[in-house]
Amino acid sequence: MAPQRFHEQFDQIQRSMPDVPLAMGPDDSAEFFYEKGVVLARDGEEARVVEDSVREHFTAFTGLTADHVRRASPETNRSGITRIQVGDPGHGDRRGDRAVAGALRAVRTAEARAGRRLVSRNHVVSIAVNACPGDEPVPAPLTQPPNPAAAEGAYDAGTAVGVLVIDTGLMADYRSYPLLAHTEGDLQIKECDDSGILQQYVGHGTFIAGLVAAVAPNTGITVRNTLNDAGAILESEFGDKLFEAVEQGGWPDILSLSAGTSNGRTDGLLGLDAFMQELRTQRTLLVAAAGNNASATPFWPAAYADLPEYADSVLSIGALRGDGEYGACFSNHGSWVKAYAPGERLTSSLTGFDAPVPYVYQHSTYDACRYGFAYLCTCQSPRHTGLLSEERAAAVTGKPDQVMFEGFANWSGTSFATPVVAGMVAGHMTAHKETDPRAARAQLLAANTEFAEVRGAHVPALRPPTWRPVPVVPLTAPA
Structure with a gap:
């Protein structure tokens, strides 16, 4: 099955x-x-x-x-x-x-x-969806540097760009990763189940914070655990939680959000209406993930970027595959996605580095790309058997695979392309002494000369200088 x-x-x-x-x-x-x-x-x-x-x-x-x-x-x-x-x-x-x-x-x-x-x-x-990241994390050896690698520059509390990450919270030992030494915020409420196994989505917020810090060292990152439970929250509660998060420490320069939903409409989410209207009156730039449904259906709140009244306050981000030349198989797409960034097989800190922690895969890989793409994508590789897939099978056909994490992981999704761009906007602010994040967004896009091909369209591609392409393996047709 x-x-x-x-x-x-x-x-x-x-x-x-x-x-x-x-x-x-x-x-x-x-x-x-x-x-x-x-x-x-x-x-x-x-x-x-x-x-x-x-x-x-x-x-x-x-x-x-x-x-x-x-x-x-x-x-x-x-x-x-x-x-x-x-x-x-x-x-x-x-x-x-x-x-x-x-x-x-x-x-x-x-x-x-x-x-x-x-x-x-x-x-x-x-968490930017289907209803999960593009794949599950894969352990990366400690000898493998983060990707994007840490950019040159130092943290300066007086000039640091404020980045607020709304996500799952931080791992308890996150400070053992040097890039997160200046990160603040909420801890993940429960990291492991009663058997000591990492729960699904745990580390998602830490991974994102690590990407922002790598791309833009001069950032003051705060992570909130708004999406702590299975990475999900009801729309009726989400607007209030966003207000609570931004008011806890003041509206940030950049709000990085790797979550959302489609709703079959083109006018946004009713439950976020008040928050989005308030966002327009602030100076904060919302950088939001386009979602992982491989669909052109608007995904909110990222799709607010396509509404004229939000064009300068929201930047929607899709994901490029490992080589950065084409869209990742899972990435949402369409005119409402305003830019794309590397989002396949990125490397960042999933857990702290104090002790190895086991994880049991929840989803089995597919025999072929579930979206019909002809390269060895994250749908298929690396192969593993997942617990949830086995629970839904008519009969158990395999034992779920277990791995150990001891710091770094490879992970894919528009969830992770988003903080890469949030970091690029923050880095532009530092390099050009620009204090307006919305102006920095406009300047970054105007200066960009790189493009990628996504579903036959040429789209702006934002690739940080320290990012290294990951070779893409094409699938060969059977003889």
Whole structure:
């Protein structure tokens, strides 16, 4: 049985949210996850309009009462979002929620009158996605230097560019990696399971921080563990968590975010509306991952970069394959992706260097690229058998592979192309004494003369000087 990564990740994220029944959407396919039985609306009058529209549409509906509308006070809900129950969350299965679909249809007339969207599914926002990085980490020997390698330059607290990483948190011994000596923030809440095995996604935030520090040594990096549990959070909670993160230490120069979701729309996430509007009034540049679905469907919040009002405040990043000449097989793409950077088989610090730690692979590799590419991509290599894949198989066909991490790892995904670019913007600010990160973004893109080919399009390619291409192995046709 071939691996089913989307379904495998659904199982894992559902286990991390045992009290939140989830479904896959949209209801005729599987592109994102969302909360069953619930829709989102803005607080106040719009929430009332949604309730009334749903009640009118569901003529036989008896479960919706005022008690189902849970409103948070402005002091605790900066996002101004109300969750409205429109059905039984326990009804149906993972393949979709008819009550939620019906509620979305019920509000269409009211939305046409209002001239804007009034209702949304409550999507799961997760580490940049499918619903995971492009692959799982692979141990790298301590003799293998980081890639990108550490750039020349020194840390100076007085001039350091502030970079905030919203992710999974830091490993407890992260300071044993010299490049992270000046990094601050939250620790990963739980690194290992009860058997001492690293949990999936652990080290994701540390790996990202290491990439920023390597590309731009003069950075003050702060990592928040907002996405600690299976790298996932509900849209209704994410906006508040972003406000909390930026206000904890002040709005940073650069916000590096390697998470998001598609939603089948071209106007963003309702749950992030308040945060994104506030971002526009700040000087912060959001550098966001384009996602790992190999799709042209807009992935939020990265796709805000394609909306005119956010063009200078958001930079969306796709991933290049190991040689940096073409797009990685997993990378999302399209006009809403504004630049690409190396994102396949990068090397950074996954764990600290104090002691080796075991990890059991969760996903089995595929026999061929699941996206149809003709090179030896991360779908296929290096080969391993994964625990979640075996759990979903009709019969156990192999024992999950276990490896040991003792510092460095190779890892792939738009998750990691993103901090490379965040570091390049920060490095440009330091080199040119530019204090405006949005101006630095514009200058960096204007000065760039490098391009790559992604799905037949020539796109801006941002390759840091210390990055070393990784040879790509083409697949030979059978004789």
